[in-house]
Amino acid sequence: MKSANIMVVGVGGQGTLLTSRIIGNTALNAGYDVKLSEVHGMAQRGGSVVTFIRFGENVAEPVVEAGDADILISFEILEAMRYAHYLKKDGIIIVNDCKIDPMTVVIGAESYPENIIKKLGEKHRIHTIDGLSAAKDLGNSKVLNSVVLGAAAKFIGFGKSEWEDVIKVTVPTKTTDINLKAFEKGYGE
Amino acid sequence: MSKKKIMLGNQAIARGAYEAGVKVSSAYPGTPSTEISEFLAKYDEVYTEWAPNEKVALEVAIGASFSGVRSLACMKHVGLNVASDPLYTFAYTGVNGGSVIVVADDPGLASSQNEQDTRMIARSAHIPLLEPSDSEEARVFIKFAYELSEKYDTPVILRTTTKLSHSQSVVNIEEREEVTDKVYERNIKKYVMMPGSAIGRHVAVEERENVLQRDASEFPVNKVEIKDRKLGFITSGIPYQYVKEACPDASVLKLGIINPLPRKLIKDFVKEVECVYVIEELEPVIEEQIKSWGIEVKGKELFTKQGEYSANLLKKAIYGKDDAIFSADKVPARPPILCSGCPHRSVFSVLNKLKIHAAGDIGCYTLGAVAPLSVIDTTVCMGASISVLHGMEKAKGKDFIKDWVAVIGDSTFLHTGVNSLINMVYNKASGTVIILDNRTTGMTGHQDHAATGKTLKGEETYAVNLETLCRAIGVPNVCTVNAFDVDTLEKTIKDCVNGSVLSVIIAKAPCALLKGQKFPYKCVSDAEKCKKCGMCLKIGCPAITRNVDGTVTINDTMCNGCGLCMSKCKFGAISKVER
DSSP: OOSEEEEEEEETTSOHHHHHHHHHHHHHHTTOEEEEEOOOGGGGTTSEEEEEEEEESSOOOSSOOTTOEEEEEESSHHHHHHHGGGEEEEEEEEEEOOOOOOHHHHTTSSOOOSSHHHHHHHHSEEEEEOHHHHHHHTTOGGGHHHHHHHHHHHHHOSOHHHHHHHHHHHSOGGGHHHHHHHHHHHHHO | OOEEEEEEHHHHHHHHHHHTTOOEEEEOOOTTTHHHHHHHTTOTTSEEEEOSSHHHHHHHHHHHHHHTSOEEEEEEHHHHHHTHHHHHHHHHHOOSSOEEEEEEEOTTOSSOSOOOOHHHHHHHHTOOEEOOSSHHHHHHHHHHHHHHHHHHTOOEEEEEEHHHHTEEEEEEEOOOOOOOOOOOOOOHHHHOOSHHHHHHHHHHHHHHHHHHHHHHTTOTTOEEEOOEEEEEEEEOHHHHHHHHHHOTTEEEEEOSEEESOOHHHHHHHHHHOSEEEEEOSSSOHHHHHHHHTTOOOBOTTTSOSSSOOOHHHHHHHHHSOOSOOSOOOOOOOOOOOOOTTOHHHHHHHHHHHTTOEEEOOSSGGGGGGSTTTOOEEEOOSTTHHHHHHHHHHHHHOGGGGTTEEEEEEHHHIIIIIHHHHHHHHHTTOOOEEEEEEOSSBTTTTOBOOTTTSBOTTSOBOOOOOHHHHHHHTTOSEEEEEETTOHHHHHHHHHHHHHSSSOEEEEEEOOOTTSTTOOOOEEEEEOTTTOOOOOGGGGGOOTTEEEOTTSOEEEOTTTOOOOOHHHHHOTTSOEEEEEO
């Protein structure tokens, strides 16, 4: 890709920030101008979170506008639905097949929509992955982010080793190997 | 050396301050300003600290400046209210070593109680204000701010907003400049603001502002881009990026200095372009001044005073259409919630059970206002919980507050809550104050404070003992309870609210997200024993979800094993097991 507008969405605490930073730094190493926008503070506490990554020759605003997203990476299916309208006509959704009830659903004030993936598939290109099972197979459920990133990386571009170089310097040293394996698992799928 | 790095706006501000030779920095955490101090603390050459509140932080920076070194104070917009007492007079004294105050506004209220605009305060305090529009400018502008500060003998405000502070862009880092310390000389006409000297300094402030306004048109922080002569924008900060995105061919005057405005530059630009829009988030600070000079520009009649802008918002207002293709699906809201294993939940579940109202404060625990805990009735500002409760008692009497408490976090209590508690002691109050002592400043991301025993630099230090402090100021009844011991907590709260004296309950248990916490247990539910009553769901724990058949599942990766749900289950369907 010569330029891209990417969104990483999920539930606060799922690790959207780290994933975005890996994407941003991979683009930076490839010589692009890069901007990222993150969410800190109260919104992080289990709320809906969104991070934007934009790269290209020259990037102005650090956010992606509705109608301009090339890729929507979501760690949770309801969050994919919440932000799907940001996509371009031919944009793609990479979604981790996981369902987390928001408190509004837990207390019965609202209900969790059914058949989300099917509904999204009617309007958009969609690529679904079971990140948790893949991560559990590797023995650490926390590396599901790297599985999802691996799946997304194929659509974003850059070489596999360029991604791996950034993962090595971004994730905690003790978890480098398992994160690389998780990335490979997503990438290879 | 010049090296490209991708940096958070706040990280770039810290880098710029470091490169400018700053020696002393003091701050109180507050989203979106917190990371500036955390990044700055990594440089050994800079003394950095967490102060108990923003007023103290600014005064520390003032002292450092008076002594002759470059100093920094950082805070969020509402923190500047707390620091406004020293701020207004710092404008009079001016500086010795350069001094910059970084203030982070929060348009869109990502994590704040209001949307006030710091540019208005800079105007009323007569302090120059600069506003960068990306990380690289943040680094460069703060260095320029120190030059201005020393050249014009004034503190300078660097305004950032959430989108700048919390976005990352490419920065070219440079070496630190070693600035020679200035000599301190006694000068009561400048540093002792009693009426006789302050009268003279007020004259100096006005003269300075006039000179600054004249010089501002030449400052390198402003940028003129003449392109399309039919359409032009005057803008600054992050909104500049929205303008570039929405109308890349338009002419733009990008202001780096907002107070005072570079009048000549603006007048010249407006002459060059037919139709000029002023694009600024929050208040019409630039627009109203330009209009007051008799110049016609368009602004808030088209653009909102609320929230963050976007390129689409601009396109819609100017061209009547935006880029959106799909319409948003209606989906359930996902507001932020207290984490699993959060000790605040335990305290709130007891208050909820006892049907007690809480005057609340600023912190994660403000989330106790919403369902299903629904305990907090009021939240105004840091420290207000205690004084609001006191005001209620004085207004309507002891009976009115017998089913009320004030709840305040440990960091917030030390920020400005302790003054309110002294007021309660002094003025013979009888209310109950619960200090939710989770051993950290939680919401902003776990910063240490005066009662944690660690400094911002990570060094061991004396830890203020909250119980001793409350006793020392004269609170007659002070007790400390484990926040997860719901039975003792319930009994203690009942005793205190029904008692006749002022009480403080310190509900103590560390934040579930605090580093080094170990969770050896997890809770599991037994579908056989579950009577589907839903009591465990009433605590609002994100780890518990209801299954289609009405029983519940406890997510084993999310559960921290606090056992609160177990205490709510009358049928023994939830048990704690080792991980």
